[in-house]
Amino acid sequence: MSKAATQLRFYDLEPESNTLHDDVLDGLSQPQKHIPPKYFYDEHGSCLFEAICETDAYYPTRTEMAILKDNLEEICTCLGSDCVLVEPGSGSSRKVRLLLDELEPHTYMPLDISSDFLKSVAHGLAEDYPHINVTAACVDYTAPIALPYFPENRRRVAFFPGSSIGNFEPEEAVTFLGNLADLVDDTGGLLIGVDLKKDPSILNAAYNDKEGITAQFNLNLLAHLNRELGANFDFDGFDHRAFYNEQKGRIEMHLISKRDQWATVAGHRFHFSAGESIHTESSYKYTVEEFQILARQAGFSPRKVWTDRDGLFSVQYFEHAD
Numbered sequence: 001m002s003k004a005a006t007q008l009r010f011y012d013l014e015p016e017s018n019t020l021h022d023d024v025l026d027g028l029s030q031p032q033k034h035i036p037p038k039y040f041y042d043e044h045g046s047c048l049f050e051a052i053c054e055t056d057a058y059y060p061t062r063t064e065m066a067i068l069k070d071n072l073e074e075i076c077t078c079l080g081s082d083c084v085l086v087e088p089g090s091g092s093s094r095k096v097r098l099l100l101d102e103l104e105p106h107t108y109m110p111l112d113i114s115s116d117f118l119k120s121v122a123h124g125l126a127e128d129y130p131h132i133n134v135t136a137a138c139v140d141y142t143a144p145i146a147l148p149y150f151p152e153n154r155r156r157v158a159f160f161p162g163s164s165i166g167n168f169e170p171e172e173a174v175t176f177l178g179n180l181a182d183l184v185d186d187t188g189g190l191l192i193g194v195d196l197k198k199d200p201s202i203l204n205a206a207y208n209d210k211e212g213i214t215a216q217f218n219l220n221l222l223a224h225l226n227r228e229l230g231a232n233f234d235f236d237g238f239d240h241r242a243f244y245n246e247q248k249g250r251i252e253m254h255l256i257s258k259r260d261q262w263a264t265v266a267g268h269r270f271h272f273s274a275g276e277s278i279h280t281e282s283s284y285k286y287t288v289e290e291f292q293i294l295a296r297q298a299g300f301s302p303r304k305v306w307t308d309r310d311g312l313f314s315v316q317y318f319e320h321a322d
């Protein structure tokens, strides 16, 4: 058996796979139609998101990577070698590689909903980091997380980069962070990337890139529904719209119906008047202080904050409050 096989574990916790149907029918039946942003990420959607991260306008990914790189030593000291590093929504596990190059955790636990993708990513990590145990679990991290296996008596740290926390409504963010606080237990920590409030023109540009990739990403949601739910949305019938809602402190993405039209989704007909929107994503922005207040409500104490020179993005470290 190869070394990689001995340090690699995989758990399929069979997350409910048919929630798409209920979520979409429910969301489209509300006065403000909406679809949860997690459904952006089919195969093509994940590629489009990667492409967004490469655009000049979308600063979060490269800024966060630079913050992690520039402060790697200090960050690793906070996390501590020999910890169990858990990453909900690990995706390609690209950012964690920065940490794994320097930190030697006892175990890395990527958690993701996409089973096959997770398996291949976990294999790649096990190959590249033969001294680290890789325990992958297929779970829906938006539900409370119970993990089947934790090495005994090891400090656990959750890693949640990318400002994915911004997709939660603030109250939901507190619930989710509370779940993470339970997961890492009394001695654990949290390293999280949080996008910061800033000049709205920078935010508006980041979600309206000139190349139109964010628009494609938004519209691809309809292609996903057409394929998975046998829906018949006309992509040419909708426009991408994204703007910073200053009062709510969030970017909102919408799909705007260009005309009066109907679409059938899983046998149910929905009407869209001209100009009517489907709200497809909220991306909340916080000041460092605002985010610390949320995290405190969830049972975490702020320990350390790193930002870039321009104050665009933050990486924040918390420990479980006593």
Ligand code: AVJ
Pocket: 052, 060, 162, 163, 164, 166, 167, 207, 214, 281, 282, 283
């Ligand atoms: C992955 C949720 C952090 O909100 O900035 C990028 C997703 N949407 N462009 C974000 C996204 C449009 C992204 N998150």
